[in-house]
Amino acid sequence: MVATDNFQKTADSARFNLATYLKERQQLCDTALDQAIPVVYPDKIYEAMRYSLLAGGKRVRPILCLATCEMMGGTIDMAMPTACAVEMIHTMSLIHDDLPAMDNDDYRRGKLTNHKVYGEDIAILAGDGLLALAFEFVARQTPETVARENVLQVIVRLGKALGAAGLVGGQVVDLESEGKSDISLETLNFIHNHKTAALLEACVVCGGILAGASGEDIQRLTRYSQNIGLAFQIIDDILDITATQEQLGKTAGKDLKANKITYPSLWGIEESRAKADQLVAQACAELASFGDKAIPLQAIAHFITSRNH
Amino acid sequence: MVATDNFQKTADSARFNLATYLKERQQLCDTALDQAIPVVYPDKIYEAMRYSLLAGGKRVRPILCLATCEMMGGTIDMAMPTACAVEMIHTMSLIHDDLPAMDNDDYRRGKLTNHKVYGEDIAILAGDGLLALAFEFVARQTPETVARENVLQVIVRLGKALGAAGLVGGQVVDLESEGKSDISLETLNFIHNHKTAALLEACVVCGGILAGASGEDIQRLTRYSQNIGLAFQIIDDILDITATQEQLGKTAGKDLKANKITYPSLWGIEESRAKADQLVAQACAELASFGDKAIPLQAIAHFITSRNH
Numbered sequence: 001m002v003a004t005d006n007f008q009k010t011a012d013s014a015r016f017n018l019a020t021y022l023k024e025r026q027q028l029c030d031t032a033l034d035q036a037i038p039v040v041y042p043d044k045i046y047e048a049m050r051y052s053l054l055a056g057g058k059r060v061r062p063i064l065c066l067a068t069c070e071m072m073g074g075t076i077d078m079a080m081p082t083a084c085a086v087e088m089i090h091t092m093s094l095i096h097d098d099l100p101a102m103d104n105d106d107y108r109r110g111k112l113t114n115h116k117v118y119g120e121d122i123a124i125l126a127g128d129g130l131l132a133l134a135f136e137f138v139a140r141q142t143p144e145t146v147a148r149e150n151v152l153q154v155i156v157r158l159g160k161a162l163g164a165a166g167l168v169g170g171q172v173v174d175l176e177s178e179g180k181s182d183i184s185l186e187t188l189n190f191i192h193n194h195k196t197a198a199l200l201e202a203c204v205v206c207g208g209i210l211a212g213a214s215g216e217d218i219q220r221l222t223r224y225s226q227n228i229g230l231a232f233q234i235i236d237d238i239l240d241i242t243a244t245q246e247q248l249g250k251t252a253g254k255d256l257k258a259n260k261i262t263y264p265s266l267w268g269i270e271e272s273r274a275k276a277d278q279l280v281a282q283a284c285a286e287l288a289s290f291g292d293k294a295i296p297l298q299a300i301a302h303f304i305t306s307r308n309h
Numbered sequence: 310m311v312a313t314d315n316f317q318k319t320a321d322s323a324r325f326n327l328a329t330y331l332k333e334r335q336q337l338c339d340t341a342l343d344q345a346i347p348v349v350y351p352d353k354i355y356e357a358m359r360y361s362l363l364a365g366g367k368r369v370r371p372i373l374c375l376a377t378c379e380m381m382g383g384t385i386d387m388a389m390p391t392a393c394a395v396e397m398i399h400t401m402s403l404i405h406d407d408l409p410a411m412d413n414d415d416y417r418r419g420k421l422t423n424h425k426v427y428g429e430d431i432a433i434l435a436g437d438g439l440l441a442l443a444f445e446f447v448a449r450q451t452p453e454t455v456a457r458e459n460v461l462q463v464i465v466r467l468g469k470a471l472g473a474a475g476l477v478g479g480q481v482v483d484l485e486s487e488g489k490s491d492i493s494l495e496t497l498n499f500i501h502n503h504k505t506a507a508l509l510e511a512c513v514v515c516g517g518i519l520a521g522a523s524g525e526d527i528q529r530l531t532r533y534s535q536n537i538g539l540a541f542q543i544i545d546d547i548l549d550i551t552a553t554q555e556q557l558g559k560t561a562g563k564d565l566k567a568n569k570i571t572y573p574s575l576w577g578i579e580e581s582r583a584k585a586d587q588l589v590a591q592a593c594a595e596l597a598s599f600g601d602k603a604i605p606l607q608a609i610a611h612f613i614t615s616r617n618h
Binding site for chain 2: 099125151155168171172
């Protein structure tokens with residue numbers, strides 16, 4: 001049996017094609033997101049919400065949610081409403097962060113930012129609309145196969161990841177730190193734990209909750225997601241220095257220009273990359289007990305450090 | 310029995326003191342809202358959220374939620390998390406509506422608006438933080454005595470009342486209508502049904518859902534709330550013309566100055582007031598079958614048309 005299992009494991013690993021996997025899941029997410037927001041009167045607000053939501057992101061967050069739910073024995077159907085919700089929340093945070101009163105960005109995902117197309121007023125409202133829909137969608141669309149208590153737990157996690165204890169709090173400290181050159185590593189970690197890692201953690205952990213994962217497994221998933229969350233941010237910082245605007249689809253070199261403290265500015269690019277690789281290895285090790293079922297999440301972790309945009 | 314019931318009814322009506330009732334409930338809500346948002350790092354965002362949330366509103370929305378839950382046989386404890394959530398959602402919509410990119414208001418509830426005190430960036434984030442907390446709070450704090458499925462239904466209703474099919478959609482049409490003098494009654498109704506009535510309806514209906522009200526009773530509650538929602542807006546329009554800034558706590562005469570179509574501008578003040586009275590009478594009649602238990606909600610309906618600020 002052991003020999004067969006090992007053979008099967010090697011075969012599964014060999015068979016697993018991350019590019020195909022990501023593409024398939026991305027298409028599933030794109031279809032679900034497209035159907036989540038039909039255009040009705042007043043058209044403009046639905047169009048503004050769709051403009052940013054369907055702007056062709058990589059769908060890393062929803063895919064993490066789906067993959068975790070499947071690894072823990074759940075189905076794609078169980079997790080899809082939450083997967084859509086995390087992408088709505090992520091998109092909403094980008095729309096509001098890009099506003100002139102915040103980071104004042106003109107480009108995002110290679111397209112004009114929401115307020116450059118629809119105006120600041122509509123952009124603020126499109127963010128609010130996406131946020132409201134995210135919670136409504138989870139509560140309304142999650143199938144009966146998921147225990148109602150677990151759906152409520154997902155809503156608690158999403159609210160926390162988004163609010164003052166998550167994305168919002170991270171953005172506040174980020175804004176306060178702007179232009180200062182004496183930011184501590186502690187503050188930098190706070191910003192990224194809240195602006196980036198909190199939502200990634202929610203994606204993974206909510207996928208587990210939806211599948212009915214045990215408290216112990218939720219702990220494992222939490223450590224996996226915290227590691228890839230930090231690795232993700234380190235790579236983002238490196239790409240801001242090394243990648244071109246065309247590759248990023250958003251303004252490049254912004255951190256340097258804004259005199260922002262980043263991981264590469266503290267550690268150098270080489271050491272930052274080594275740290276990211278180490279975090280990914282730790283993340284993958286957390287999932288060892290799930291065997292072959294963990295292959296997609298482990299491959300996604302490696303993908304995060306190897307991406308160039 | 311009938312004679313005793315009638316005697317009891319008259320006695321209850323006579324005993325009911327709306328001013329005392331509202332004051333007691335307002336204090337309960339203020340305490341719960343105060344406890345809902347402790348100040349932790351980063352302090353500024355929690356302070357900004359608290360600044361607007363605890364600015365001393367009348368708490369009409371949360372009180373409607375509590376009163377409905379009690380009328381339908383539920384308790385204050387069952388409804389308090391949702392009552393807090395509707396006030397968070399209402400406050401968030403005021404913060405965002407007051408922004409320079411929207412209605413550009415300097416005063417609200419007699420105090421400087423959020424962005425005048427904390428800046429536009431923090432005001433946008435304070436709104437987002439309140440919104441996230443509203444959903445998290447309902448999911449996390451609603452006691453086990455409420456069926457989990459009913460809590461999810463409440464979240465669906467709140468999301469809908471807030472999003473593009475509610476507040477957000479109403480604000481979009483309101484912004485589009487600004488400065489136009491040829492707005493139809495249909496458009497005006499759309500704006501108010503979405504900007505004002507949708508959230509009032511959610512307050513009332515969610516109070517019923519939390520108490521486990523039947524579908525038929527939810528229908529009655531819906532009609533009650535739609536009638537008081539429209540009456541509320543008509544009175545708001547009248548007060549914008551007749552009340553002073555001191556009474557309103559916000560800039561008075563804004564609608565006239567902005568050349569906005571309002572109910573008084575279409576019907577005149579006299580007819581508008583008569584229409585509001587008629588709507589309140591219809592609202593009260595909807596609750597006739599609940600007997601004396603409906604006294605608070607009926608008194609609140611009358612309060613709406615008699616208020617002078």
